[in-house]
Amino acid sequence: MPTSKDVAQAAGVAQSTVSYVLSGKRPISEKTRKKVEAAIEQLTYQPNAGARALASRKTRVIGLVIPFIPELEMGSIMEFVSVIASTARQFDHDILLVTDDEGAAGLRRVVGQQICDGLILMQVEDEDERLPVARSLHVPVVLIGIPRDPSGLVCIDADFEMAGEHCVRDLAAAGHSVISVIDWQPAVMDRHVNYVDRFLHGTDVAAKALGVTVLHLPGGTDRATISESVDKALASTTGKPAFIVPDRTIQDILRRDLGRRGLTLGLDVSVIGSASPTLAELQPIPLSTIDLRPAEVSRRAVKIMCQLLETDSHGPHESLELVPTVITHRSSTLRSQ
Amino acid sequence: MPTSKDVAQAAGVAQSTVSYVLSGKRPISEKTRKKVEAAIEQLTYQPNAGARALASRKTRVIGLVIPFIPELEMGSIMEFVSVIASTARQFDHDILLVTDDEGAAGLRRVVGQQICDGLILMQVEDEDERLPVARSLHVPVVLIGIPRDPSGLVCIDADFEMAGEHCVRDLAAAGHSVISVIDWQPAVMDRHVNYVDRFLHGTDVAAKALGVTVLHLPGGTDRATISESVDKALASTTGKPAFIVPDRTIQDILRRDLGRRGLTLGLDVSVIGSASPTLAELQPIPLSTIDLRPAEVSRRAVKIMCQLLETDSHGPHESLELVPTVITHRSSTLRSQ
DNA sequence: CGGCATCGTCGATACGCATCGACGATTCGA
DNA sequence: TCGAATCGTCGATGCGTATCGACGATGCCG
Numbered sequence: 001m002p003t004s005k006d007v008a009q010a011a012g013v014a015q016s017t018v019s020y021v022l023s024g025k026r027p028i029s030e031k032t033r034k035k036v037e038a039a040i041e042q043l044t045y046q047p048n049a050g051a052r053a054l055a056s057r058k059t060r061v062i063g064l065v066i067p068f069i070p071e072l073e074m075g076s077i078m079e080f081v082s083v084i085a086s087t088a089r090q091f092d093h094d095i096l097l098v099t100d101d102e103g104a105a106g107l108r109r110v111v112g113q114q115i116c117d118g119l120i121l122m123q124v125e126d127e128d129e130r131l132p133v134a135r136s137l138h139v140p141v142v143l144i145g146i147p148r149d150p151s152g153l154v155c156i157d158a159d160f161e162m163a164g165e166h167c168v169r170d171l172a173a174a175g176h177s178v179i180s181v182i183d184w185q186p187a188v189m190d191r192h193v194n195y196v197d198r199f200l201h202g203t204d205v206a207a208k209a210l211g212v213t214v215l216h217l218p219g220g221t222d223r224a225t226i227s228e229s230v231d232k233a234l235a236s237t238t239g240k241p242a243f244i245v246p247d248r249t250i251q252d253i254l255r256r257d258l259g260r261r262g263l264t265l266g267l268d269v270s271v272i273g274s275a276s277p278t279l280a281e282l283q284p285i286p287l288s289t290i291d292l293r294p295a296e297v298s299r300r301a302v303k304i305m306c307q308l309l310e311t312d313s314h315g316p317h318e319s320l321e322l323v324p325t326v327i328t329h330r331s332s333t334l335r336s337q
Numbered sequence: 338m339p340t341s342k343d344v345a346q347a348a349g350v351a352q353s354t355v356s357y358v359l360s361g362k363r364p365i366s367e368k369t370r371k372k373v374e375a376a377i378e379q380l381t382y383q384p385n386a387g388a389r390a391l392a393s394r395k396t397r398v399i400g401l402v403i404p405f406i407p408e409l410e411m412g413s414i415m416e417f418v419s420v421i422a423s424t425a426r427q428f429d430h431d432i433l434l435v436t437d438d439e440g441a442a443g444l445r446r447v448v449g450q451q452i453c454d455g456l457i458l459m460q461v462e463d464e465d466e467r468l469p470v471a472r473s474l475h476v477p478v479v480l481i482g483i484p485r486d487p488s489g490l491v492c493i494d495a496d497f498e499m500a501g502e503h504c505v506r507d508l509a510a511a512g513h514s515v516i517s518v519i520d521w522q523p524a525v526m527d528r529h530v531n532y533v534d535r536f537l538h539g540t541d542v543a544a545k546a547l548g549v550t551v552l553h554l555p556g557g558t559d560r561a562t563i564s565e566s567v568d569k570a571l572a573s574t575t576g577k578p579a580f581i582v583p584d585r586t587i588q589d590i591l592r593r594d595l596g597r598r599g600l601t602l603g604l605d606v607s608v609i610g611s612a613s614p615t616l617a618e619l620q621p622i623p624l625s626t627i628d629l630r631p632a633e634v635s636r637r638a639v640k641i642m643c644q645l646l647e648t649d650s651h652g653p654h655e656s657l658e659l660v661p662t663v664i665t666h667r668s669s670t671l672r673s674q
Numbered sequence: 675c676g677g678c679a680t681c682g683t684c685g686a687t688a689c690g691c692a693t694c695g696a697c698g699a700t701t702c703g704a
Numbered sequence: 705t706c707g708a709a710t711c712g713t714c715g716a717t718g719c720g721t722a723t724c725g726a727c728g729a730t731g732c733c734g
Contacts, residue, residue: 001451003720014684019722026723029682046449050390051720054689059387061452064434066419074419075412082403082411085434094452097401097422097432112383114338115398115431221619249619252589256621282558282586284593340690351714356692363693366712388690391719 002043010039022047053114062088062305063116065098065107065130067123073188073248076294079276080122080144083298091306093117104133111137118305120144124155126192135316140308142301146194152316154308156301158292159322160195164202164244166327167272167290171242172210174270174334178237179203179212182229182254183219184247199246219250226253230261240334242270251275251287270333277328286330297323339380347376359384390451399425399642400453402435402444402467404460410525410585413631416613417459417481420635428643430454441470448474455642457481461492463529472653477645479638483531489653491645493638495629496659497532501539501581503664504609504627508579509547511607511671515574516540516549519566519591520556521584536583556587563590567598577671579607588612588624607670614665623667634660 004022008015013032020026021036028036039045053059064084066077085095096116098106107130110116117139121130124145134141135152143155164181171179181203183189184196200216207214215236217229233241241263245251251273255265263269265285272288273280280287300321308317341359345352350369357363358373365373376382390396401421403414422432433453435443444467447453454476458467461482471478472489480492501518508516518540520526521533537553544551552573554566570578578600582588588610592602600606602622609625610617617624637658645654 001449005720015721016685016723017683020683023722026683027681032682044449046446048391048720049450049452050387050396051689052722053387054385054391054691055720055722057689057722061433066422074415078411078415078418081415081418081434082436085403085436086438089436089439094447095434096398097418097434099419099422099426101423102426109383110431112338112381113386115386223621284560342690352691353693353715354713357713360692363713364711369712385690388719389692391721392690392692394692394719 001048002045004045004047007036007039007043007045010043011035057114058309059115059117060092061094061096061116062302062309063096063098063107063110063119065100065119065121067100076248077122079294080298083295084120084302087299087302088306091302093302093306093309104130107133107137111139117309118142120301120305123191123193126194140305140317142305142308144297144301146198146320148194150318150320152318154304154317154319156297156304156321156323157195158294158297159324160198160292161202161205162322163246163274163290163292163325163327164199164204165206166202166325167244168203168206168212168214169210170288170327170329171244171270171272171333172206172212174242175239176237176242176270176334177212177239178215178233179207179242179244180215180217180229180233180236181244182217182226182247182250185219185221185249187221188247189219203244219245219247221249221253223253223257226250226257230254230257240269242272242333244272246274246290248273248275248279255283265332266334272327272333280328280330283332285332288330288333289328291326291328293323293325338385339382341382341384344373344376344380344382347380348372394451395646396452396454397429398431398433398453399639399646400433400435400444400447400456402437402456402458404437413585414459416631417635420632421457421639424636424639425643428639430639430643430646441467444470444474448476454646455479457638457642460528460530463531477642477654479642479645481634481638483535483657485531487655487657489655491641491654491656493634493641493658493660494532495631495634496661497535497629498539498542499659500583500611500627500629500662500664501536501541502543503539503662504581505540505543505549505551506547507625507664507666508581508607508609508670509543509549511579512576513574513579513607513671514549514576515552515570516544516579516581517552517554517566517570517573518581519554519563519584519587522556522558522586524558525584526556540581556582556584558586558590560590560594563587563594567591567594577606579609579670581609583611583627585610585612585616592620602669603671609664609670617665617667620669622669625667625670626665628663628665630660630662 004018005015008018018036021028021033088095098110119141121143124143124147126148128147131147143153146155146157168179203214217232218225245254258269265271274290274292280289341355342352345355355373358365358370425432435447456478459481461480461484463485465484468484480490483492483494505516540551554569555562582591602608611629612626617626
């Protein structure tokens with residue numbers, strides 16, 4: 001592996017000059033720059049990351065703390081991870097994976113060893129054991145998700161309240177006066193991620209504003225629970241029923257249940273789910289969706305992080321950013337009247 | 338941040354002694370070790386990764402090259418990623434995410450900058466543009482998947498041929514004489530990952546050995562394609578039909594199609610799919626599965642990598658490891674007679 | 675034409691750790 | 705009791721880069 005010293009020698013300049021050509025932190029004459037760049041090219045020189053980190057005290061690596069695998073929503077997690085990694089590259093940074101099975105100690109480790117310049121935490125819960133650590137670390141931390149107490153923290157998430165509101169407004173506009181919201185599956189509810197509350201609150205706000213009724217019904221990954229919830233929904237309205245089903249796993253179960261009852265989506269019943277456009281289109285009856293825009297959330301998380309890293313003001317920051325959600329009509333909801 | 342020099346001072350020893358306490362590469366008296374360890378604890382010292390990498394020429398980081406997001410199988414990719422990261426930690430290594438949108442240049446970059454000691458490539462295709470690069474890099478590379486020409490490469494994958502064989506043997510034992518294998522969806526077929534061929538070859542081998550008939554039918558993510566395939570399957574046998582459906586997305590579509598025809602899984606028709614136990618149990622009729630054991634494949638990939646890193650013999654290695662698959666009977670297949 | 679600011683480059687140093695050679699201290703055998 | 709072997713510790717050096725102060729060269733102004 002060639003070093004910057006080799007490059008300097010080949011170009012007939014000092015090593016420091018090579019460094020300045022690369023960083024642009026001092027003016028370099030056109031002539032010298034050309035020589036150095038030629039030497040770099042010819043030797044296929046690449047700066048050594050360790051040495052660079054040691055000297056500059058910046059690793060250009062961001063730690064991404066991924067949650068325990070809840071098995072069922074791994075697909076959506078992967079979308080975050082993938083977009084975060086790509087976006088980081090656009091800012092000339094890399095992503096180090098930190099699994100949550102190390103817990104808060106993992107955060108201390110990667111920061112303490114200075115493997116990372118900053119951390120992005122995914123799946124932040126209401127009362128997250130990582131939060132006190134995050135606040136005490138002397139590096140930027142960006143949370144995806146919003147804890148109960150976001151003070152002193154930089155947070156970003158989809159605007160779940162807006163999402164809930166949109167869903168209800170939409171179904172109300174389609175003529176529904178009673179709207180059933182099916183909870184997330186118990187595994188998610190148990191984790192106390194507060195986007196659930198924010199979403200449900202959004203539906204209530206819209207309901208109050210529009211004078212429609214919103215029922216909150218239990219979710220579950222078994223047929224019986226869903227079937228019961230559908231029973232209740234049907235019993236509560238004389239009109240056509242409407243369902244809001246954010247949980248992807250439950251969407252499938254509900255769809256089957258409604259099918260068994262002879263109800264056709266978009267004709268006898270409205271269903272709005274949360275899913276990516278691709279997935280929604282793939283359904284037998286394309287699903288009307290509320291898009292929580294994971295890719296956009298991911299991109300912004302990385303952007304915020306990189307801004308913090310550039311300005312590296314070491315004092316604690318605080319901000320809260322909500323990404324607008326997008327509702328898309330497909331065939332699973334009644335047409336507006 | 339305290340340095341090893343600070344620790345040395347606090348413990349009243351030389352910096353090199355601290356280093357030897359940590360690495361164990363020279364004998365240290367009990368007394369000195371205790372003093373040093375106390376100082377480390379008290380200062381909460383953690384060695385600086387950059388400096389360590391610079392001096393030792395080892396980063397203790399493994400690059401994981403993840404594929405473009407094919408949207409549909411992100412869940413399974415995440416399982417690999419997650420297990421790989423956890424396993425790496427057990428070997429005291431970290432995982433750096435390298436997205437495939439940088440292509441082969443990304444590999445050169447992370448190795449050239451010496452951010453990584455080695456690379457694990459996921460989703461290796463038959464003719465993969467990354468392979469020549471992988472062979473030319475002077476670091477260990479482990480492939481998950483098997484290219485057409487694995488010479489000079491270290492590969493590991495599930496034993497898809499065994500999987501195909503097992504499925505056919507199993508269905509034959511349940512009394513089926515005509516067995517239909519539904520292809521993966523076109524998006525997967527197009528990528529020319531050769532596990533498809535290996536799997537199909539396995540089914541043929543078993544069919545020949547047992548004297549049963551295996552039909553290869555096109556897969557697809559639309560109802561029409563699957564419906565046609567089922568038509569063909571039904572037309573080809575007088576007995577009860579049997580399906581092998583490795584693709585997870587297609588499983589759902591097939592299940593609905595069979596339901597519409599009034600065929601009950603495990604009673605009128607057998608279906609074996611590939612899915613994790615958890616997912617299989619979640620189905621209305623628990624799915625009999627061939628488990629391709631992604632977690633085990635991931636663990637071994639990391640283990641192989643770490644072995645290569647320890648012995649850091651820089652010459653090219655070559656090996657091919659196949660992880661046995663496991664077939665599990667649930668309710669979607671006929672009972673053996 | 676002389677003095678001064680600006681520009682471009684160089685040399686030296688620091689970053690924090692691993693590692694090597696050296697050396698005093700201890701132990702053991704003869 | 706003395707020398708040799710072993711043990712434990714130290715000091716010095718190198719890893720490759722960033723960065724700072726210094727300094728010669730150049731251009732500009734009066």
